[in-house]
Amino acid sequence: MKKAIHIGVTGGAGQICYSLLYRLAAGDVFPSDQPIVLHILELPHALSALKGVVMELEDCAFPLLSGIVIGDDPHRVFDGVDFALLVGAKPRGKGMERADLLEQNAQIFVEQGKALSHNKKVKVLVVGNPANTNALVLSHNAKDLPRENIRSMMRLDQNRAITQLAKKAEVSVKSVKKVAVWGNHSASMVPDYDNALIGGKSAKEVIHDLPWLQGEFMKTVQERGAAIIAARGFSSAASAAHAIISSIRDWIYETPEDDFYVAGIHAKGNPYHIQEDIFFSFPLSGGEIVPHLKVDSFLEAKIKASEKELIAERDAVRKWL
Numbered sequence: 213m214k215k216a217i218h219i220g221v222t223g224g225a226g227q228i229c230y231s232l233l234y235r236l237a238a239g240d241v242f243p244s245d246q247p248i249v250l251h252i253l254e255l256p257h258a259l260s261a262l263k264g265v266v267m268e269l270e271d272c273a274f275p276l277l278s279g280i281v282i283g284d285d286p287h288r289v290f291d292g293v294d295f296a297l298l299v300g301a302k303p304r305g306k307g308m309e310r311a312d313l314l315e316q317n318a319q320i321f322v323e324q325g326k327a328l329s330h331n332k333k334v335k336v337l338v339v340g341n342p343a344n345t346n347a348l349v350l351s352h353n354a355k356d357l358p359r360e361n362i363r364s365m366m367r368l369d370q371n372r373a374i375t376q377l378a379k380k381a382e383v384s385v386k387s388v389k390k391v392a393v394w395g396n397h398s399a400s401m402v403p404d405y406d407n408a409l410i411g412g413k414s415a416k417e418v419i420h421d422l423p424w425l426q427g428e429f430m431k432t433v434q435e436r437g438a439a440i441i442a443a444r445g446f447s448s449a450a451s452a453a454h455a456i457i458s459s460i461r462d463w464i465y466e467t468p469e470d471d472f473y474v475a476g477i478h479a480k481g482n483p484y485h486i487q488e489d490i491f492f493s494f495p496l497s498g499g500e501i502v503p504h505l506k507v508d509s510f511l512e513a514k515i516k517a518s519e520k521e522l523i524a525e526r527d528a529v530r531k532w533l
């Protein structure tokens with residue numbers, strides 16, 4: 213039997229994890245002979261609910277799930293993990309912006325950064341909002357962890373953009389490629405219609421409706437999180453869990469030549485002249501930023517605005533950096 217991969221997950225009793233944990237245990241990320249051990253962190257008051265989640269995991273009799281560790285102490289629960297999926301945080305409610313969560317959630321990532329700091333091999337995906345700035349806080353507090361081991365999740369935004377383009381062009385999502393989403397995971401994010409391809413051709417040419425691309429398309433993707441909160445009363449969960457699964461796969465498997473994926477990464481040394489000490493979403497291939505992409509002046513201004521917002525978020529959490 214192969215050696216198990218150890219996956220740390222936070223927020224185990226929450227909405228996203230109610231989908232994520234079962235997909236991890238079912239084998240949706242790693243090859244079908246790869247055992248995993250789940251290390252699940254929760255707040256003390258949610259541990260009894262987490263025990264129910266664990267009972268259900270056991271009741272699935274997943275052949276690849278070879279162990280479960282639970283607890284409320286990040287130092288103990290994260291011990292020896294290969295991945296840390298940091299989902300646990302307070303989600304926004306109706307009428308809130310993600311930035312409203314800055315104060316409340318930054319402290320979580322100070323503590324978890326310290327707990328992960330000594331583990332130089334762990335790959336950390338920050339999902340809890342505001343994800344980019346939480347990743348920045350974590351990176352400053354996980355002093356020994358290389359910054360390239362930390363990402364914030366933008367894959368849900370990419371998936372949302374792919375679907376909107378596919379629906380408009382009346383094609384399968386499979387024919388939509390190279391959809392970048394630049395910047396922050398917030399209403400300022402920049403879904404890039406300029407580099408996207410549909411059936412191998414420029415999405416701009418195929419759709420041939422620039423006002424829609426610059427208007428409804430961008431707005432729908434930017435405000436999708438809020439639209440789901442308004443409709444469901446809770447923030448996206450199953451689609452977020454799916455995006456987490458895809459983000460790990462993006463990280464560990466080869467990127468197809470005709471495509472790229474997105475994630476928030478530390479911007480140091482980026483080829484697009486984005487401020488260095490922020491987590492910014494770039495198109496990536498095989499772990500590297502895809503260079504030499506050009507965007508029109510409309511998108512360029514939006515990318516600058518998203519960068520500005522991330523700088524302001526960084527300034528707001530300065531005391532934790």
Ligand code: NAD
Pocket residue numbers: 222223224225226227228229253254255258299300301302303304320338339340341342343365366368369397447448449452
């Ligand atoms: P939820 O409220 O259902 O669950 C969050 C869980 O995290 C709770 O059980 C809570 O007890 C736990 N938690 C809080 N602080 C913790 C800590 N310090 N350590 C361990 N666990 C802790 O929320 P959810 O719907 O699962 O969403 C979780 C987060 O993911 C939110 O911040 C949400 O905004 C964010 N989110 C991000 C994306 C993205 O694309 N980046 C998408 C969807 C949701």
Ligand code: LMR
Pocket residue numbers: 303304310341368436437438440447448
């Ligand atoms: C989302 O994009 O669905 C999440 O980030 C939740 C939110 O607050 O929008």
